[in-house]
Amino acid sequence: MQTHYDVIIVGGRPAGATLAARLGAQGLRVLLLERANFPSAPAASSPIIYSPAMKLLDEIGAPEAEYARGTPRIRRVVAQSKAFAATVPLPPAHGRDYGYAIDRARFDAALWEHARRSPTVEARQGYNVTDLLWKGERVVGIVGHAAKGVEERLTADLVVGADGRFSLVARAVGAAEYDVHNEHSTSLYYAYWRGVQPYDAHGPAAVAYEGGYGYGFLVMDSADGTTAITFEGQAERLNPAPGQVTEFYLDLLRSNPLICKRIEGAEMVTKVHGMRGIGNLYRQPGGAGWALAGDAYHQHDPLDGQGIFNALFSAKALAWAIRDWRRGDKDWDAALAWYDETFRIKTYGMYHRTLAQVRDNLYSPAQLPGWALNGVRWVMEDPAMHDLLGKALTRQLPPEVVTLMTPPVVVGALVRGPLRDIWKRLETLGN
Numbered sequence: 001m002q003t004h005y006d007v008i009i010v011g012g013r014p015a016g017a018t019l020a021a022r023l024g025a026q027g028l029r030v031l032l033l034e035r036a037n038f039p040s041a042p043a044a045s046s047p048i049i050y051s052p053a054m055k056l057l058d059e060i061g062a063p064e065a066e067y068a069r070g071t072p073r074i075r076r077v078v079a080q081s082k083a084f085a086a087t088v089p090l091p092p093a094h095g096r097d098y099g100y101a102i103d104r105a106r107f108d109a110a111l112w113e114h115a116r117r118s119p120t121v122e123a124r125q126g127y128n129v130t131d132l133l134w135k136g137e138r139v140v141g142i143v144g145h146a147a148k149g150v151e152e153r154l155t156a157d158l159v160v161g162a163d164g165r166f167s168l169v170a171r172a173v174g175a176a177e178y179d180v181h182n183e184h185s186t187s188l189y190y191a192y193w194r195g196v197q198p199y200d201a202h203g204p205a206a207v208a209y210e211g212g213y214g215y216g217f218l219v220m221d222s223a224d225g226t227t228a229i230t231f232e233g234q235a236e237r238l239n240p241a242p243g244q245v246t247e248f249y250l251d252l253l254r255s256n257p258l259i260c261k262r263i264e265g266a267e268m269v270t271k272v273h274g275m276r277g278i279g280n281l282y283r284q285p286g287g288a289g290w291a292l293a294g295d296a297y298h299q300h301d302p303l304d305g306q307g308i309f310n311a312l313f314s315a316k317a318l319a320w321a322i323r324d325w326r327r328g329d330k331d332w333d334a335a336l337a338w339y340d341e342t343f344r345i346k347t348y349g350m351y352h353r354t355l356a357q358v359r360d361n362l363y364s365p366a367q368l369p370g371w372a373l374n375g376v377r378w379v380m381e382d383p384a385m386h387d388l389l390g391k392a393l394t395r396q397l398p399p400e401v402v403t404l405m406t407p408p409v410v411v412g413a414l415v416r417g418p419l420r421d422i423w424k425r426l427e428t429l430g431n
């Protein structure tokens with residue numbers, strides 16, 4: 001077994017495994033190290049993915065039949081408030097008009113297996129990286145060990161930290177943090193259930209239910225007939241006492257009559273998982289002998305379900321930067337600068353849109369008088385609004401140009417809404 005590699009990647013989930021596959025396709029000798037043994041779910045994530053993330057997986061040939069095995073296609077996202085429901089169909093993009101509420105254990109294991117198939121990628125699971133090796137100011141490798149194994153020192157031209165939010169690599173190199181936004185931080189808790197009543201008779205859905213002040217629920221049809229039930233809200237309000245997480249979770253679910261009805265007779269089949277005080281930031285993309293990818297590099301509130309896309313895209317951009325550097329087209333600093341700029345162009349608008357949504361929906365939700373509710377309903381039920389929302393979720397419109405409540409959308413909706421109501425009444429009378 002060799003001990004010097006072109007690239008050592010710490011962390012083998014969406015960012016690390018797909019980076020390994022992309023570098024393997026360039027013929028680089030890659031060592032991919034992961035502490036967990038697959039299949040294994042990550043620390044916290046009850047995820048939905050949309051077509052742009054799947055397109056990035058298509059590019060590396062990761063088989064949808066494996067990562068989404070047994071998982072129903074979700075073609076609509078429903079916003080269910082106490083007063084009305086607005087169904088947003090997912091618009092076609094990249095040959096798909098659907099997303100998945102994936103089972104992360106299955107998804108991550110499929111990506112790991114895919115990376116492993118690359119002849120120049122050596123993948124070791126159950127392997128804990130404990131430190132970095134340095135030569136002066138430069139990172140030159142890692143220190144680590146297999147479970148119950150002896151400590152090893154392995155060297156590489158480049159070490160990539162794809163090791164998640166609490167990245168050891170980022171801490172060891174002292175990576176600088178930028179654009180940190182914790183003023184509206186959220187907490188999220190979820191569990192998977194079996195036997196949940198369907199939302200309606202029209203097939204799988206991701207349904208966002210209005211919750212109480214400062215939080216909301218998301219109920220998604222997931223793999224093998226399970227349903228993910230999640231809530232997310234203001235970190236300081238969703239703050240269960242230690243040891244009380246399950247009771248807290250169940251109490252909140254039972255406080256909502258619509259969710260209560262759906263879980264009647266259903267069984268919770270996993271523990272309650274979650275994360276408290278989810279942070280938002282960018283980190284320095286790299287330095288001498290090291291780089292970061294995925295959550296280690298950029299952390300984004302889960303409200304919009306974009307974290308996996310970001311992790312996959314960072315792997316793609318970093319693979320290109322490494323290719324240019326290895327070929328001698330750019331020196332390492334220029335390659336890193338290009339990586340950072342390319343990633344920010346792709347993610348910055350969505351990052352700030354998500355932060356604004358967290359602020360507006362969870363931290364300062366509008367307290368509307370009763371008479372204004374019809375107006376909101378008309379806007380939320382309007383096809384022009386659905387078109388914008390669907391295109392924003394599937395990244396067909398740059399998030400920074402999607403200002404959903406533009407005067408033409410609102411005025412159009414306020415004209416069409418009452419007409420739709422009249423039409424519905426006439427239909428009811430006709431029946």
Ligand SMILES: Cc1cc2nc3c(=O)[nH]c(=O)nc-3n(C[C@H](O)[C@H](O)[C@H](O)COP(=O)(O)OP(=O)(O)OC[C@H]3O[C@@H](n4cnc5c(N)ncnc54)[C@H](O)[C@@H]3O)c2cc1C
Binds near residue numbers: 015164
């Ligand atoms: C509560 C919550 C809900 C979310 N919901 C969604 C969603 O709906 N849609 C979406 O797209 N995204 C969602 N996300 C975000 C998504 O989970 C992450 O963006 C994604 O997992 C990042 O992938 P990654 O590969 O960068 O890191 P991770 O998935 O965190 O993987 C890092 C890996 O590194 C390994 N590792 C760490 N340290 C070491 C070490 N020292 N040695 C060896 N291995 C190590 C870990 O074991 C881990 O497996 C959510 C996140 C949270 C917290």
